Amino acid sequence: MVEYLSEQVIPLINQAARLYHRLIIIAGPAGAGKTTTLQDIQQRTGALLINVNLELSRQLLELNGRQRTLQLPRLLSEIINAAGGEVVLLDNIELLFDPALQQDPLRLLQGLSRNKTLVVAWNGAVHNGYLTYAQSGHPEYRRYPSRDLLIVSPEKVELR
Template sequence: MTATTSKDLGALCETAATLYHRLVLVVGPARSGKTRLLQAAAAANGWPLINLNQRVSELLLELTQRQRALRVPRLVGDVLGSTGADVVLVDNLELLFSPDLAQDPLRLLQGLARNRTVVASWPGVMVGKQLTYAEPSHPEYRRYPEPDTLWLSLPGDAASQDSRAQAQG
């Protein structure tokens, strides 16, 4: 799965480089293989892979709640920009969905993808043409009908798929 999907991701990055928003989302629920795919792409292409939750959380520690909400876009931009790379892989971005930070994660990522290709893991699902994060009753729930971005959707739980494939083999 990873080899084929890694090639697909590379092709999407080439296409994204020609667009206004150079954003590619790797969409899938927890344990669907998003991190594994990004790690494989980083190793194969020499692209930096950023754990956004970790890097941004460290920068937010010294700030007040109000300062955090105001500075998140710049801090995330600084973290991505510090790589100096044309393609940046971003994993673990759940922090951006926090209601305390009052951000629109998709719009923030699109804005950051103006000057470089950003490939971001999106912990959610794409159903038809609707991108979602969390369940409707969850405080971090987001739904985007027909998002203006490229995306690659990963099915279900990769560990379960691997174990089913081994059991059938």
């Protein structure tokens, strides 16, 4: 499965470089091989792999709640820009969905992907034209139209 996903993502990196939002989402449930796929892509391309939860939580630790909400986009941008290179792999993005941080994770990632190609492990699914995160009713639940998103999942590859 990992090789299959990697083989789908690597050619999309060049395609994404020509798009307005240079964002590739690897969508799948926990245990679907997203992290292993990112590690394989890292070995093949040399792109830096960032554990967003770990790096961002270090930066947010000394801030109060309001400061965290306001500073998160800038801090994540700094983390990504410090990575160097044109392609950055992002894993463990769950912190971005924390309701207390009041962020729109997809829009944030799209904005950050204007200057670098981002390949992101997304713990969710694509169904009936929508990209989802978490289950309906969960505080972190998000649902986005998948149109105009570059999405790879264990089931299929989509450019909507």
